[in-house]
Amino acid sequence: xxxxxxxMPAFPKxxxxxxxxxxxxxxxxxxTHTIRAKRAAAVAEVSDWALLREAGKQIKDHTLRHLDRYLxxxxxxxxxxxxxxxxxxxxxxxxxxxxxxxxxxxxxEVVKVKSMATQEIGLNEALxxxxxxxxxxxxxxxxxxxxxxxxxxxxxxxxxxxxxxxxDIFAREMGAWGRPAxxxxxxxxxxxxxxxxxxxxxxxxxxxxxxxxxxxIVAETGTLVVVESEGNGRMCLTLPETLISVVGIEKIVPTWxxxxxxxxxxxxxxxxxxxxxxxxxxxxxxxxxxxxxFHLVLxxxxxxxxxxxxxxxxxLRCIRxxxxxxxxxxYERAGGHAYGSVYPGPIGAILSPQLRGTQSEIDASLPYxxxxxxxxxxxxxxxxxxxxxxxxxxxRIVQGGPVTHEGTKVVxxxxxxxxxxxxxxxxxxxxxxxPGALRTGQRLASRTRRFHPRTLPGPGRAWSGTRDLPQVPxxxxxxxxxxxxxxxxxxxxGTADGPAKETK
Amino acid sequence: MRVALFLTCVNDTLYPDxxxxxxxxxxxxxxxxxxxxxxxxxxxxxxxTGYRHEAEPMARHFSDVFGGYxxxxxxxxxxxxxVRELYPRMGERARAEGRGDTLAAxxxxxxxxxxxxxxxxxxxxxxxxxxxxxxHTVTYHPTxxxxxxxxxxERPTRLLRAVEGLELRELPGADECCGFGGTFALxxxxxxxxxxxxxxxxxxxTGAEVLCxxxxxxxxxxxxxxxxxxxxxxxxxIAEILASTKEEPLA
Numbered sequence: 001x002x003x004x005x006x007x008m009p010a011f012p013k014x015x016x017x018x019x020x021x022x023x024x025x026x027x028x029x030x031x032t033h034t035i036r037a038k039r040a041a042a043v044a045e046v047s048d049w050a051l052l053r054e055a056g057k058q059i060k061d062h063t064l065r066h067l068d069r070y071l072x073x074x075x076x077x078x079x080x081x082x083x084x085x086x087x088x089x090x091x092x093x094x095x096x097x098x099x100x101x102x103x104x105x106x107x108x109e110v111v112k113v114k115s116m117a118t119q120e121i122g123l124n125e126a127l128x129x130x131x132x133x134x135x136x137x138x139x140x141x142x143x144x145x146x147x148x149x150x151x152x153x154x155x156x157x158x159x160x161x162x163x164x165x166x167x168d169i170f171a172r173e174m175g176a177w178g179r180p181a182x183x184x185x186x187x188x189x190x191x192x193x194x195x196x197x198x199x200x201x202x203x204x205x206x207x208x209x210x211x212x213x214x215x216x217i218v219a220e221t222g223t224l225v226v227v228e229s230e231g232n233g234r235m236c237l238t239l240p241e242t243l244i245s246v247v248g249i250e251k252i253v254p255t256w257x258x259x260x261x262x263x264x265x266x267x268x269x270x271x272x273x274x275x276x277x278x279x280x281x282x283x284x285x286x287x288x289x290x291x292x293x294f295h296l297v298l299x300x301x302x303x304x305x306x307x308x309x310x311x312x313x314x315x316l317r318c319i320r321x322x323x324x325x326x327x328x329x330x331y332e333r334a335g336g337h338a339y340g341s342v343y344p345g346p347i348g349a350i351l352s353p354q355l356r357g358t359q360s361e362i363d364a365s366l367p368y369x370x371x372x373x374x375x376x377x378x379x380x381x382x383x384x385x386x387x388x389x390x391x392x393x394x395x396r397i398v399q400g401g402p403v404t405h406e407g408t409k410v411v412x413x414x415x416x417x418x419x420x421x422x423x424x425x426x427x428x429x430x431x432x433x434x435p436g437a438l439r440t441g442q443r444l445a446s447r448t449r450r451f452h453p454r455t456l457p458g459p460g461r462a463w464s465g466t467r468d469l470p471q472v473p474x475x476x477x478x479x480x481x482x483x484x485x486x487x488x489x490x491x492x493x494g495t496a497d498g499p500a501k502e503t504k
Numbered sequence: 505m506r507v508a509l510f511l512t513c514v515n516d517t518l519y520p521d522x523x524x525x526x527x528x529x530x531x532x533x534x535x536x537x538x539x540x541x542x543x544x545x546x547x548x549x550x551x552x553t554g555y556r557h558e559a560e561p562m563a564r565h566f567s568d569v570f571g572g573y574x575x576x577x578x579x580x581x582x583x584x585x586x587v588r589e590l591y592p593r594m595g596e597r598a599r600a601e602g603r604g605d606t607l608a609a610x611x612x613x614x615x616x617x618x619x620x621x622x623x624x625x626x627x628x629x630x631x632x633x634x635x636x637x638x639x640h641t642v643t644y645h646p647t648x649x650x651x652x653x654x655x656x657x658e659r660p661t662r663l664l665r666a667v668e669g670l671e672l673r674e675l676p677g678a679d680e681c682c683g684f685g686g687t688f689a690l691x692x693x694x695x696x697x698x699x700x701x702x703x704x705x706x707x708x709x710t711g712a713e714v715l716c717x718x719x720x721x722x723x724x725x726x727x728x729x730x731x732x733x734x735x736x737x738x739x740x741x742i743a744e745i746l747a748s749t750k751e752e753p754l755a
Contacts, residue, residue, distance in 0.1 A: 012692050019694045310600060329681045333698045369692060371685025371699070372552060373648040388593070394554030425550055429558045432513065432544035433565060442517050462690040466697035467728030470518050477511055477520035481539045486527045 008340030010365035015334035024160055024335050031159050032326045038272035039323055039379065045274070052265050057383040059258045060250075060317035063219075064307060070219045070252045071298065077222030081284025083294040088246075091121035094299050098123060098211065098244055099130050101295055105242050107132075107208045113226060113233040114138035115213025116154060116320055117246045117299055119342040120355075123211070134211065135177070135203045137232040139196050146173040152336025152344060154322040155270050160335055163187040170195050178202050200232060210240035210291065214247045215319065216262060217296075220255045223283040224296070227266055227276050237280050243291035248299050250307075250316040262319055265381035269321035302355035308404035311392040315350045317382040322347075324376035324386060330369055339366065346376035350389040357405065358397055364415050367393035398422060435478075442476040449474065507535050508573040510566075510618070512583045512720075513545040519720045525747035525754075526579050526621060529636075532747075533629055537577075542569045548586040553687045556594065560607060563591055567614050575628065576618045579743045581650025581719045584620035589653050591615055620650060621743055622659040622718055632662045637750040639669030642740075643712040645703065645726070647719040648681050660718055660742055667745060673710040677702070684725035700729040708735050718742045 008014065018024055043049050063070055075085045088094035102110060110127065112118065112134050124134040124145075136145045143158040144151050147169040151157030158166070167187040174181045174195070179202050181195045212233070216225040224245055226233050237243060253259050267276040285294050307313050325331050325345030336344035340362035341352040349370060353363040367390045376386040396403065398421070400412040414422075431437045445452075449472040455464035463469070475483075507530065511523045523539075530537045546566055547559030566587070570576045578584045592615055595608025625631055644664060650656045664672050683689070683699025690696075703726055707715045713736070717723050720741055727739035740754075748754035 012694065015692060016694045019698050025698075311597075329683065329699050330692070330695050333695050367554075368688065369695075371648070371681050371683060371688045371696070373681035373685070374652040375648075375679070375681070378652055391552055391554065391556075394552075395556055396554075398554040399557065421553070422555075425553065425555045425558050428545075429550065429555075429562060432547075432562050435542050435544055438513070438544050445517070459690075462693040463728075465693065466732060467689075467700065467725060468731045469728065470724050472518065473520050475520060477516045477523035478539070478541060480520055480524065482541070486531075486537060486539060 008360075008362040010361045011334070011338055011340070011369045012365065014338035014340065014362075015330075015369075018335040018338050019333055021335075023162070025333065027160055027162050028332050028335055031156070032332050035272060035326045039269060039326065042268040042272040042274065043379075046264070046268065052261055053381055053383055055261045056265055056319075056381055057317060059253060059261060060382055061314075063252050063254060063258075064250065064313060064316055067249065067252070067307065070254060071249060073219045074217055074222060074252060074296075074298070077219065078284060078294075078296050079222075081222050082286075083222065083284040083296055086295060086297045088297050088299050088301070090301050094121050094246055094297055094301070095123055095126035097297050098246065099127060099132065101242070101244050102127065102132050102209055103130070105209055107242075109133040109135065109203075109207060110209040110211045110244075111135050111137050111203050111207040111236045111240065112141075113210065113212035113236045114141050114157075114228070115211070115246065116342060117213040117248050118211060119151065121246070121299065121301060123246065135200075135207075137200050137203065137236055138228075139193070139230055139232075142196055142200065143169060146170065146177065150337055151342055153325055154320050154343065154345070154347075155325075156322075160337070163189065163192065166192055174199050204232075204235040204239055207236075207240050209242045209244065210236040212237060212243065212245045214245055214251055215266065216259055217247060217252045218254075218256055218259055218281075219252050221283055223256075223281050225259065226278075226280045227263070228278045228280070229271060229273075229276055231278050234278050234280050237282060238290045240291055242293040242295075243282075244295045244297065246297045246299055248301070249303050250318075266319050266321055269319075269323040269379070269381040302357075304407060305404040306351075306354040308409075309354070312350070312354050312389055314384050315347070315354060315389060317384055318347050318351065319382060321381055323379040323381065327375040327379050328370075329373065329375070330371065334369070339369070341366075346370060346386045346390075347384070350384075350386055350393060353393055357403075358393065358412070358415065364397050367391075367397060439476070439478060443479070445472045446474055446476060446479075505535065505574050506572075507537055507575045507577055507624075508570050509537050509539045510543060510546075510570060510576050510578040510583070511539065512578060512580045514721055514724070515579060518724070519741065522579055522720055522741045522743050525741070525743040526577070528752075529634060529743060529747040530577070532749075533625075533631065533634060535629070538573070540569050540573075546583045546586045548583055548590075549686050551586065551590055551594070556597065560594060560598070563594055564607070564610055567610050570618075571613050574617065575624065576614060577621055577624045578618065579621045579718065579741060580721070581620050581647045581654055581656065582721060584618060584623075585649040585653035587618040588615055620654055620656060620718065622650075622656055622663055623654065625663060625746075626659045633666035634663065634746050636667040636746045636748055637669050638667050638745045638748045638754065640714050641671045641673055641710075641712040642714045642716050642745065643673045643675040643707055643710040644678070644742075645675055645682065645707070645715055645717045645722070646678055647717050647722045650718050651679060656718070663746060664716065664742070668750075670745070671712075673712045675710060675715075676706045682722050682726050684722045686721070689725055696725070697729070700725055701733065704729050704733055704735060704737075707737060712737065714738055714740045714745075716740050716742050716745060
C-alpha cells in the first residue's frame with residue numbers, strides 16, 4: 001500500500017475490497033464498538049453536554065464569521081510573543097515554507113507531533129524529496145510510517161492493524177529507521193510500547209527541529225494548544241531548538257474562556273477520557289525554556305473556499321475528535337482507506353470534497369458514502385449536521401452550481417456519469433406530478449406481477465445480488481381505496497363506481 | 505378530527521396491507537380517516553440524492569393535497585421526517601437562492617400537523633394500548649429517521665408492549681442503521697448489503713419470529729436480506745401488528 005492518496009478509485013470500488021477483508025472488518029468492528037461505548041459513557045456523565053455542544057458550535061461559528069479579524073489578532077499576538085507567522089495559501093506553499101525553515105537550521109531531520117494539517121499537505125513526502133527525514137513520534141503514526149502505510153482514522157491512524165501485524169512491522173522495519181526492535185519481540189501491548197519508546201527516545205534527544213500542528217490557537221494571547229495522550233508531543237514541543245507549527249486557519253478560538261469548552265468536549269468525544277493526559281500550551285518563545293525559534297504557518301488550502309459556502313462551512317467547526325468515524329456504520333465496514341484522504345469517515349466525506357473540490361472520481365463519490373443515518377450528527381461535539389452537508393454536496397455534483405475556487409466564484413457544471421439517474425429522477429417527478437399516471441403504472445406492475453423476476457439483470461444487480469425483490473401486490477392501496485372506500489365490508493355509497501373523489 | 509392518511513408512494517405501490525392496517529387501526533380508535541387520491545410522493549428520494557429542485561414541485565403538490573386537513577398521518581418515519589425536517593429546509597434554501605418566501609410559505613402549513621403513526625397514537629390520541637392482539641415474539645428495529653430525525657423514542661415499544669400476547673425481545677445494536685439509505689442501497693451496494701446482513705444476524709440472535717419497524721423501505725431491504733439468507737424470520741410493519749385483534753388477527 002502506497003503512502004499517498006493520489007489516484008484513489010471511487011469509494012464504492014475501494015469499499016468493495018474492504019468489505020471482503022475479514023481481518024480488517026474484525027479489527028474495525030472491535031475497535032469502533034469499544035470506543036463507541038466508552039464515549040457514550042463519558043458523555044453521559046456530563047449533565048450539561050447539550051449546552052457544551054451548543055456553546056462549541058456557537059464559538060466556532062462566531063470565530064469563522066469574524067475570521068479575518070481573528071487571524072490578524074493571532075499574527076499580532078504571536079509576533080509580540082517572539083514567534084514568526086507565515087501565511088500559506090495552499091499545500092505547496094506551506095511545504096515550501098517549512099522546507100526552507102528546516103534548511104535554514106542546517107538540519108536534515110525533524111521529529112513530528114501527530115498532526116492532521118501536515119498530513120493533509122503531504123509534508124513528510126515534500127521534506128523527504130528535499131533530503132530531510134521526518135520522524136513520526138505518535139505510536140500509531142509510527143506504525144503507519146514504518147509500515148509504509150496510510151492512516152485510516154483521524155485519532156488512531158493504525159486502527160486497521162492488529163497487534164500481530166504491528167509486531168511484524170516493528171521487527172522488520174525499525175532497524176532501517178534507527179534503533180531496531182528488541183530480539184524476540186512479542187505482540188503484548190507492553191512489549192510493543194516499550195519497543196516504540198526506546199526507538200523514539202533516540203529521536204527526541206537528537207532532534208534539533210520539531211514540527212507540529214495544533215488543536216487550537218487562542219487569539220487573545222497567541223497561544224497554541226496541543227492535546228495528546230502519549231507525551232511524545234510534549235517532548236517534540238519542548239526539546240528541539242526550533243519549533244514549526246502548521247495550523248489550519250479554522251483552528252482559532254478567541255479567548256481562553258472559549259478554550260475551556262473544547263477542553264471538556266474534545267477528550268470525551270475522541271478518547272472517551274474526562275481529561276487527556278497531556279495538554280501543552282505555548283506562547284511564542286521564552287528565554288532558556290523550550291525552543292528558541294518558533295514559526296507558525298497558517299494554512300488555508302481550501303478553507304476560505306469552504307467558508308464561502310453557507311451550508312458547507314459548518315465542516316470547518318470540526319475539532320478532529322473522530323467520534324463520527326467511530327459511530328459510522330459505513331466507516332466500520334469500508335475502513336478508512338476507502339475515503340482516499342487523511343480525513344476518513346463522515347467528516348472526511350464532507351471535508352475532502354470541499355477542500356479539494358469535487359472534480360476527481362473519489363471526491364465526487366464521497367458525498368454518497370453514507371446512508372444518511374444521522375449517527376454522526378448525534379455524536380458531533382460541535383453539532384455539524386453532516387447529513388445536511390452530504391446532501392448539499394450531492395446536489396453540487398448532480399446539478400452543478402456556484403462554488404468558490406481559490407477565492408474566485410465559479411459555476412460548476414453537473415458532473416458526468418449521472419445522466420441516467422437524472423433522467424429517471426425527472427421521469428419520477430413527472431409521474432408523481434400526475435396521480436393518474438402513477439395509478440396506471442401501479443396497475444401495469446400489478447397485472448404483470450406473475451412475470452416479475454426474483455433477481456434483476458444489469459445495474460439492478462446492485463439490489464438483487466444480495467436481496468430479494470419485494471413482490472408487487474395484486475392491487476395497489478389506491479385501487480383498494482377506490483374500490484372499497486376504506487371499508488373492507490363493502491364499498492361506501494358513491495365510491496364504488498365512477499370517478500373516485502379526488503380530495504384536495 | 506379530519507385526518508388524512510399520507511401512505512407514501514412505496515406503501516401505496518408495494519405494501520397496501522400496511523395502508524389497510526392503518527385505516528383499520530385508526531377507524532377502530534374512532535378516527536375518521538381519509539385517503540386523498542391526489543397524493544403521490546413527498547420527494548424524499550429526489551431530495552436526498554441531490555435533486556432538491558426536482559423535489560420542490562412534489563413538496564408543493566403535497567402541501568396542496570394535504571393542506572386542508574387537521575392532521576396528516578404517515579406510517580413511515582423517513583417520509584414523516586422529510587416533511588417535518590426537510591420541507592422547512594427546502595424553504596430556507598429557496599430563500600437563500602434569492603427566490604423569496606413563497607416556497608417556505610407554501611410548505612409551512614403541513615409541517616407541524618404531519619405525524620408519524622406512533623407519534624399520532626401516543627401524542628395526539630393519547631393511547632398506548634390500542635387493543636391489539638398478536639401472539640408472537642417480536643424484536644423492534646428503530647429506523648434511523650424515526651429515531652434520530654423525529655425522535656420517536658420509546659413510543660413504538662410502548663405501543664408494542666401493550667399488545668396482548670406479544671413478547672418483545674431486545675434487538676442488539678438496535679440503533680445501528682440497517683443499510684438501506686434509499687439510493688445508497690444501489691450506489692454503495694456492498695456496504696449496504698454488509699450492514700443489512702449484520703442487522704439480520706442481530707435480529708436472528710434474539711430468536712424472535714418477527715422483526716418489526718415503522719418504515720417499510722427499511723423492511724424491504726431487511727426482508728429481502730432475510731429471505732436471501734434463508735432465515736426463518738419475517739419483517740412486519742408496526743401498523744399491521746397494532747391493527748391485529750383477536751377477532752381479526754393478522755393473516
